Amino acid sequence: MGFRLYLIKRLINTAILLVFVIVLNFAIFELLPGTQGSIANLIQNPRVSPDSLRHLEIVYGICSGFDASGKCIPASVWTKFTVYFTRMITFDFGTSQQTGDPVLYDIVNSGRLVNTLLLLGVSTAIALVIGIFLGVIAASRRGGLFDSSSVVVSLTTYSLPTFFIGLVFILVFAAILGWFPGGGVTPSTTEWIKGQVPLTEQILVRMKYLFLPALTLTMYFYGGNLLLTRATMTEALTEDYITTARAKGLPERTVLFKHALKNASLPIVTNAALSFGTILSGAIITETVFNWDGMGSWLFKAIGWHDFPVMQAVFYIIALCVIGANLVSDILYGMIDPRIKYE
Amino acid sequence: MPFWVVRLKNFLATLLKNKLAATGVVFLLFFVFIALAAPILTPYTPSRDVVSGRFDAPAWISSINGPTGYSQNLAFSALSANQSGTGLNVQRSAQTATSVDLTILSAPQGGIIQVAETLSYPYLGPPKWMGGEAKFTVSGISGKSFVVSGYIERVGEYKFPVWLPTIVNRSDTYSPHPSIDSTVIAFNQQLGLNSNFDAATYIFAPRKANYNYVLQFTLPPGFTGEIQVIQFSLILYGNTWGLFGTDSQGYDITTQLVYGARLSLIIGLVATAISIALGLVIGLMAGYLGKIVDEVLMRFTDMLLVIPTLPLLIVLVATIGPSLLYIILFLGFFGWMGFARVIRAQVLTLRERPFIEAAKAAGAGTGYITVRHVFPNIVSLTYVSLALSVPGAIVGEAALSFLGLGDPNTTTWGQMLGRANNAGINTANLAWWWIVPPGLAIAILSLSFVLLGYALDEMFNPKLRKRR
């Protein structure tokens, strides 16, 4: 089987997952008690006139029509679902009950999605690099002091909840030492809001604001990478090709980071994709702790407002990110390991 | 000794030989003890009883930083009733620590009765606030009125009025207004203090002195009647308290921690039990029935594995409403996937083993084989999974609670941290004792399960078993 067919199979799998997510989302909001026709919430907007509301109610599949007295004839669940499905794949999440803006606008145009991806990207990259690097070193000195202490330390940091790490960082580095701001993405002065800050200063200050939340997420995530890398590297280092590589006269560095790591990296890639959901969960919490204006803290605010359209949209977008990450890892997997038969 | 006892003993002996596992077990036992002994360890109800000042630091901090600036809870005591006036005849009865009945039999020229409690202020820091009662009932007064007033006296120096002179002219129950409570602005204003100045810190200047808390009745000539002092007390709430201080409401953090241990253990174990049960059933079905059932179940498992759990839980709990039961159920329902895969894989390898074939050949049914032959072989996997899933559930609940989706009728460690986060941390409010203990508690409890799981994995997983 060729790579193309493998790719098509993965894409179909991704599509099935997407449908599953939409069904799940629909079921939660429509069939569970408590929200009472939450789709109706989607169009709740004080600025909408009764006439256009009626129009919307048909468009959004709440009513199949109106009887003589103008009362709504409820649409069937199937109709609701098809309407809902179309809206989901076209990213039409309706209007936020709280802000009155389109949900997508509040998430994407406001820069929240970018903020979240920035935080996630930076911390995931650092956590991967640090975790893999230390994991390789630990595996190469298996049983030694560095190895055992790095295992204990990463098990401990792995057990520390993100919100706790975040709060302690704020307490120590922001409140007591005052080295970093205790929250936010940028300062909230007028010149920042108006964007009148020179670029170099912008970058520096933004990095300062990014530092603590990124460190928090990194702390949370590097331990898993370290432990996994250590385990897979330990196994790879017993293989014969490692002896061959050493016999060739390759420096230990090359043996570890080229010959062993490329073999050991397959589970790490898979795990990174699989745990992307976990990292996102960590990001939601971290954003809340640091008041980082991203999707996570927006979700937190939506919880407080009982703003279901926003919650639903954030969940959907996060699920999309995770599904995307899985697809990427499948493709990467196929590229790293020539033995994959693309079954 | 029965066989299983020997086996259990050997198992525990091997387990405790592992340093990490032994550490885990010790921590775990510690938390179990705390959870069981919660009502003995603390007399308060979590998040209900105000025990001291707000944001009180732990009491032991004064022994580290020195006594300057710190105080603890303190109450006025030694109730006494004194009288002055010619011919005044008062009969005292039913005296307790906070109440006394006074029957004025005759007062030909009037007189003064003082009900008082005393206190010797020992601390070098001011109290955070004070709250007291001065409640009495009057009966049988024969058309005459008298005057009541109350004050706190720094002996030999000043008198601070806490109950401005008030005329009592009918049989009724009286208590001061504004009430004696230094968190009430009107009370502070009556002492001439501005609204953000606490009367307690003003009166009990941080130096050692003796104080009297006095309720004074000024009787006119010819007065007779009965004054029942029902409740007379004044408590100074210190700025340090207990083992871990207090939170923004003055609730005891130790109590919250202790009861939080109960909840965390219950949540972790019950949710994991649900996950394990589901994972077992689904994994066994997929592995044993095979074919279509396997395909469908595993596809479903994979799909659920991809869905990010916390956002899903957030949406679910926000939709259905925060209740401990739902949270536990949801955590259980979305935690079985990994275990189901492990079980399925194990069953697939077991199925091909000769002893299963032999049992089949002997005519054993599927159910019989599963219970008698497959179950014992996956018990060890269950232990490992149990230990490794509990922290996930504990941290999951803590995360939900932190985000404000916890059960409002309970206090969990996550809720504590969530409230601390909402209260904000800044240079003015460095309540580390509100953050570090619950955070560490979550971390240590999770870690103890992780360590246990790691050790069990090493014991049961032949791939990881160390060569000896």
Add this chain to the structure above:
Amino acid sequence: MSVLQLEGVTTHYRTLRGWVRAAENVSFEVGKGEALGLVGESGCGKTTVALSILKILPAGAKIRKGRILFDGTDLVPLNDSEMRKVRWKGVSIVFQGAMNAMNPVFKVGDQIIEAIKLHEPDVTKADAYKRTEALLEMVGVDASRVNNYPHEFSGGMRQRALIAMALACNPKLLIADEPGTALDVIVQSQVLQLMKSLKEKLGLSMVMISHDLSIVAEVCEKIAIMYAGSIVEYGDVESVFKEPLHPYTQGLLGAFPSIKGEKKKLISIPGQPPDLLHPPTGCRFHPRCPYAMEVCKKEVPVLQKQGSGEHTVACYLY
């Protein structure tokens, strides 16, 4: 002058329970263009000797005594960076092809090019590529397979590619660790023929490790029989085969079917190879030896000249 000379090499593995005496007082000599066969049961320390020469022993293993003279220089005191220059350029090794001796995630050609570029950094990438193709042709693998991954090769091809890789930097000495083992008999004999012809063509010095006497007999001039970490008999192939002196060698030859020779009953050696953690005192073979004497249990016999040529044996019978 000999290319390789081992003098009393003693390599032990450190374990939780003590030192495993994997190689004890091993001495032999390989001349230029000469092949030495190192023969013994599995676990007798053959591979330990090979890894000791290259100093690529696993963690915990240590050369505790002896000298390894390669081209007149003692390798034992060399540090790792000095040793790296000796590896592959001076001494290279061929592992069993059936095993995972080639890295599965790199192309076969790239693994050979890596060796060339490492030791001859001046060679251009294109030249290295050409040399790799030539090497593959030389060992009988189609040059077009240079861009294939190891899993796309058959077992025999993999073994050939490993040989090609070992020859990439024109080493003076080639160690072959059980080449062709675990391949089917036909492929195995092809591989042996290849090695034999390469040795003659390139004038290679060789140490061939095997548990199979017939393989060694085919390729080598000299033979060293190892038992439980020590060499018990050493000499040129002909004299050892014709006149096996050590009871263990006799046992090995007896346990070995000869196709050409007259029909004999196969005799196996009774007992098990010893635990190298606690090897028997004296001669390590004495518990299994039919001729064991009192002295064998107490004192370690040394190699002594016996019979014709350079034939030596460590046994109190002589």
